Amino acid sequence: VGDQYRSNDDGEPSGTAGKPIHSAIVSSGVDRVMVVVIRYFGGIKLGTGGLVRAYGGVAAECLKNSTTVLVKSKVQLGMEVPFDLLGVVYHQ
Template identity: 45%
Template structure:
C-alpha cells in the first residue's frame, strides 16, 4: 500500500445554523501532532468568542494515530461524530474542526451529534479527495564527476531535489515516492563511489 486518500487543499468556513447556534467547519491536511496543535491555536485566536472548538484527526497511512475531542460538549456528542466522518470518507492525515457559537437554545445530545456530523460531512464534501503517494527521503553522496549520472537517475523516477551541496564530494537530499524506492536503490547500489541511505 503506497498511497492514502486525503484532501487536495484546505476547506474553510463551511457554515451550518441550527436553532440559533452557528457551526463553522474547517479541514486541513496535517502531517504531525505538532502541526495539529498549531492549527488549533491559530483557529482559537481567529475565533476567540466561540463556545466550542471540537475536532477530530487521523494521522498515518491506516489512520493509526487519531483523536476526537468534544471541547466541553457532552461526551461523545461532537468529536466522535466528526471522527466518524473521517472514517466514512476513508481519509487520513486530516484535521477537521467544527467551531460552535452558542445561540441560546440547547440542542440536546442527539441534536449535537446530528449537527456536528452534518457540519463535518459538509466540510469534507466541499473539498476534493485525492490519492496521495507515500514518499521517503534519500541522501546520496557521490564524486563530482558522477553528477549528471545521479541527476539523470533521480529525474527518471520523478524525485524532487530538496537540497544539493558540493564541496570535495556532492551530497543530494531528495524525496521520492515509495513505489520507486527499490528501483533507485538497486541502481545506486551498482554505481561505484556512491553511498546512499533512506531516511524513512
C-alpha cells in the same frame, strides 16, 4: 484515519462532538485530514442527539464538498554499487 487519531468534545457533553466528527471522517474515506468545527451557542439547547447531528453533519458536509489530493509516500534510498552493475540497479 490510520492508526492514530485524536478527538475532543471541548466542553460539550461526552461523545457529542469528537466522535461524530471522527465517524464522518471514517465514512468519507478520506485519510490524513483534520476537521475543526466551531459552534457558537445561540441560546437554544440542542440536546445530545442534536449536538451529534450538528457536529457530525457539518463535518460530513465539509468533507463531501472538499477537494482532495493524492498524497504519495516516498522513501529516499542511497546505495553504492560498482559501475558495471549500474544497469542492473536501474532496470530491476
